[in-house]
Amino acid sequence: MIAPLFLAHGSPMLAIEDNDYSAFLGDLGRTLKPKAIVIFTAHWETDTLTISSTNGVYDTIYDFGGFPDALYQIKYPAKGSVAWAEKVGEKLSASGIPVRYDGARGLDHGSWTLLSRLFPDAEYPVMQVSVNPYLDAAGQIRIGEALRGLAAEDVLIIGSGVTVHNLRIVDFHATDAAPWAIGFDDWIVDKVQTRDFASLARYEELAPNAQAAVPRAEHFVPLLIALGSADPASQAKVLFRGYQFGTLSYLSFSL
Template sequence: MKPLFLAHGSPMLAVEQNAYSQFLQQIGASLKPDAIVIFTAHWETEAVTVSSKNDEYETIYDFYGFPDELYQVKYPAKGSTKVAELVGRLLSEQHIPVAYDTSRGLDHGSWTMLKHMFPKADVPVVQVSVNPDRPAADQYRIGEALRSLSSLNILVIGSGVTVHNLRAVKWGQQEPESWAVEFDDWLIENMNNHDTNCLFQYEEKAPHAKMAVPRAEHFVPLYIALGSGSPGETPQVIYRSYEFGTLSYLSMQF
């Protein structure tokens, strides 16, 4: 069960039928995980915080100004305290501080994609927070601590966006800006070369890093997913497109 990094894009993804939603439906149909552990860019905490509950999650509408139909969508997935405890133990064994949350629902960094991938909401979900202020190497180490989940048929997902600068979007533009493409190209090349030292210094070494990642909350799930993958495997680009000129839908399998 290879880990994934998936772009969650606009909340409208939940109700749209387009090439990316079709991709999510196809990859979801190809996977039969026993549980999902998803790191979402829309839940930020100081310590790694793990959702720990067995009952149904509330669907959180953590956005505003969208059509009414979006606020009617429900994703009634249940949690798993057993998987949450496993995640916490694996992190703690690597001296990574862990906290647990028993009440928070699923935010749109999770349910907008999972709705397409597993529409029956019949796979237990454990949602995990991110801390964008941690160094890139620490993000990778969080994922690294969870590598054994793959062998247990648990799907690890990093939910974010590589190029995410809402001030730089070009509304209605179909062709991607060259700088956004160059940033993603740099990431792919260094992931393929397993050059983690270079990746950890992306802020200094990647082209257009400040434009692509003005703040790291959407970016760090990539490094967590990368760390959780097999170090001997070459990462695979499983989807790539751009919306509004700059918003990247680059998705990877590790």
């Protein structure tokens, strides 16, 4: 069994910068040997949940601008799996969640930057799944719940996002984390570790500094999906916690 993960993908520079977080991801990846990977990425938004479905090698999507040329030279040649994509889709459909399949879209940076650090040899089949940030928090959790049981088949579910993600107020010169960002993450850690789904479903009104931390939900909902997919008897663990630019959180969980 492989526990679901929520991992911060932060800046695209993660793919080429060596730091404490990239080292953590490398160490984590060496402990995991999944049969397949299902990754919900904040950078693919659709009204209907959409699953990548191909047996071929994904293109690497550079969905960002203004970064060093070296970042645009990276290729992450992961393959997909139509069989696994259909299995994921069947579980979602059985819970009343509509799904579509996409055989053409490549891996966006919410997926490949993390995966290139976790599994640099790209040896495991990957199913990338979109998010709908307009679905309420309870609905996001239900998506995860529909996928319970995949962990017992050694399928790794990853929610790829960021808990505190407000690029309008990052401080590129900051060396310390902003207290308000820490306060939001403290609340999230408590609710995740106590599996307080009721409070997490109302994070927008209950969590301190929620509007500043989550001005838009696309980077937050992968946490709710991954949490919903976890075994109800499991104990969530904080795997990494750190901040960049004062407020960009790298909080990551095993769920």
